Amino acid sequence: MKAVACMDDVLAIERRGLPVDLPTSTYEMICRGAAIDPSAPALSFFATADDYRNAERWTYGELVHDITRTANMFARLGVQHDSVIAYVLPNLPETHFVIWGGEAAGIVCAINPLLEAEAIGELLNASGVSVLVTLAPFAGTDLWQKVQAVLHKVPSLNDLVLVNLADRMPGEERFAVRMLQRLRSAVPSQIRIHDFSTAIAYEPGAALGRTRRPGIDDVSSCFCTGGTTGLPKIAMRQHGNEVANAWNAGVFLGESIGPGKTIFCGLPLFHVNAVMVTGLLAFSRGAHVVLGTPQGYRGEGVVKRFWEIVEHYRVNFFSGVPTLYGSLLDVPVGDCDISSLEYGLCGAAPMPVELLRTFQDRTGIRILEGYGLTEGSCVSSINPPLGEHRPGSIGFRLPGQAMKAVVVDETGRYVRDCVVDEVGQLVISGPNVFVGYTRPEQNSGIWMELADGGRWLNTGDLGRCDADGYFWLTGRKKELIIRGGHNIDPAAIEETLHRHPAVQIVAAVGRPDMHAGELPVAYVQLKPGTTATEAELGEFLRHEINERAALPKGIRIIDAMPLTGVGKIFKPALKRRETVDAIRSALVEAGVEGATVNLNEDTSRGISAHVELPSTLHEGLATSALGRFSFAFSVSVAASPESNVDGAAAIEVPTRSR
Known part of the structure; x- marks a missing residue:
């Protein structure tokens, strides 16, 4: 199956429609991918960049076996189709077993392990978790300490399943029983503790046992969105959403992802890009996924040795954010043979055009910019693999992903579709679009009824579509700050600073950054008669904000906040x-x-x-x-000292003298 080259190819795929025998669950979809060749490599994992040549490997038969054992283990613990299994894990093979085995048994909820303890506890409570999978105590990691500190605050939690990194240490005997006995006093008495490896060893891997077979309309996963800080906002997706998105992306990309192809996964497995693009999509088509270190691209030496890793595994495809491509520019390809690479996918934040061109010129690797959101399962549009790539564009919409720019009135209601190249609100509709957020009040205003009478999701992004079907982002109506692919809710910074006794008004905005895309910056107007320095406010935030990425890069104390005519802060x-x-x-x-x-x-x-x-x-x-x-x-x-350039002058905001 050839990849998409033009918009006519997308329309032709849509005319054929979804296959009548489309898998009804992610588990069934992976099983079908495994059936292409059960003996083919499915998953490889290396723990350190220095040891990338010595990877653990699972064939497709072994991968399905371990996913099935994990699903059966969850069922034995009492998981039902509506039970929530949360995982707070780095990138490990076990993480994949938990994701897909968890979706076969119940609902999985992904939680960022880089969050601080309080934020992890808030998300566990917001999800209604009954089973939690995380790391056992291990030297050099602080995840257990963070999770253990909030266990007593999660009344819905019944079972704690621990993945033990010591199992992988050469020459070290397993000590699961002794470890669990030692941890018993550190865990609330009503929570049962299990060692992951021991628990799945007793389960059959040939077929799902007591668990109810999931259906297309069953909720499969919950992913945190709307920023990694602030009020928890958790998106619920169904099996049908994830299956449709993986299938649509697969036919768009064609033979570039399939048997004999190797995909590198370096993005974190709490993020939909890693889970869907370098997970379900690859597994559903029989490709080989290489999982590089528990920290992914952040792992020591991974970026430095990336071209060696590509050469060794003959990597054909990888996915990253703009900051990764910027970092790779500083790593010479040298004598490494990277001819296997067909392209890289870039999403999560806008890709600077000059960075894209420089990277492609220097490496010869084509970058396909795409666009998507958690609420759309993952991918909504991509630049065509075989057609014209327009730098700065987010490409064509996927087959089955209805997507358009629309004009709305001052209340946010639909007025009409935009004409060619007219900027409007981006809306999407299709089988990949999620069912809503776990908090009912957060679903208010996200759906839009268009002239066709269908239900469309308001993405919160502004964009346009050109005459050839290429979409272009022109701004974000929502005010998320995207720092290196991490979403930061400005309200998390603003609400925290408002608790300082000297602060009257706060506004957090994103500062453009060549490496991270954006960095958070906070503007502060102090209360009359009070004093505070930027350093004091920064120290206050360091004790109050749970997410390191959300700490402002700078704090600006100003005399007066710019306001609109009705008194709103003019960001x-x-x-x-x-x-x-x-x-x-x-x-x-x-x-x-x-x-x-x-x-x-x-x-x-x-x-x-x-x-x-x-x-x-x-x-x-x-x-x-x-x-x-x-x-x-x-x-x-400048032609002369008197020459003048048209354009709006930069708006100056008076800074308090100190």
């Missing part, structure tokens, strides 16, 4: 200030002095920057520096 003014300052800082760092920076707001293209240089001497340096940002830009050279 665009602050965002523009940070954007101008980030550009100036990047130019100075590149050796470009004396530049004038202006921002322009284009209704069809979003924010763009114009930089005027005093001479042609540093034009190349300026272009290179600006190209690392995700917004459009232009560069000119």
Whole structure:
């Protein structure tokens, strides 16, 4: 099956429709992928980058066997189809067993292991967890300490299943029974404790036993979204959503993912991209997944030795965020043979066009930019593997993924579809779209009724569609700050700073960053008669915010917050200030002095920057520096000292003198 090359290919696939025998669950979908060749490699795992040549390996027959044993273990613990199994785990083979075995038995809930204890406890309670799978105590990891600290706050939890990293230590005898006895006093008495390896060893792996077979309309998973901090927002997806998304992405990408192909997984398995693109999609088509270290791309030496890993495993495909591609640019390919690589997928945050072009020119690897959201299972659009790739675009919508830009009124109600290249609210509809959030009040306003009478999901993103069917993002109506692919809710920073006795008004915005995409910055207006320094406020936040990524890179104390005519904080003014300052800082760092920076707001293209240089001497340096940002830009050279450049001047916000 050939991959998509143009929009006509997408339409042709849609005319054929979904197959009548589409799998009814993710478990069945993986079993069908395994049946292509049960002896083929399915999953490889290496614990450290230095030891990447010595990986554990599972064939497809062995993978399904261990997933089945895990599902049967959960059923023995009393898991029903509506029971929640939460996992707080790094990237391990057992994580995949828990995800897919958990979905076969009940509902899995993914929780970021990098969160602090309090945030983990909030999500466990919000999910209504009955079984929790996490790491046993192990030297060099703090996950057990964080989880153990909140167990007494989760009354719904009945069973604690521990994955023991010591099982993988060479020359070290297993001590599961002794470890569980030692932990008994540290765990509330009503919670039963189990060793994962021991528990599944007693289960049959040939077929599902006592567990009820999941159906297409059963809830399969819950993923945290809307930012990793703040009020828990958990999206519920059905088996049918995940199966449809994996199938649609598979026919879009064609033979590039299938038997004989190798996929590298370095993104964290609490994120839908890793779970769906380098998990279910690959397994459903009989491809080989290489899982690199428990920390993925963050693992020591993984990026440094990435090209060696590609050569050794003959990797054909990998998925990452813009910051990964930026880091890989600093690693010379050298003598490594990376000819097996067909392309890399980039999502989670906008990819700077200059970074994309530089990476492709230097490595010869094609990057396919895509777009998706947890609420849409994962992938909604991708640049075509075989057709024209338009840098800056998020590509064509997947087959079966209805997607359009629409005009809405001031209340958010649908008015009409946008015409070609007109910016509007992006909405999606299709079998991959989730059923809603666990908190009923969070579902208010997310659905939109269009002229066709169908139910469409308001993505919160602004975009346009060109005449050839390529979609382009032009902004985010929702105010999430995306730092290296991590979603940060500004409210988490703002609500925390509001608790400081000297703070009157707070606004958190994203500052453009060449490496992380965005960094959170907080603006603060103090109460009259009070004093506080930026350092004091920063120290206050360090004790109050559970997510390290959400800690602001800077705190700006200002005399007066910019407000709209009705008294609302005017965040665009602050965002523009940070954007101008980030550009100036990047130019100075590149050796470009004396530049004038202006921002322009284009209704069809979003924010763009114009930089005027005093001479042609540093034009190349300026272009290179600006190209690392995700917004459009232009560069000119001043004709004379009196010359003036059209465009909106940067908005200055008065800073309190200190």
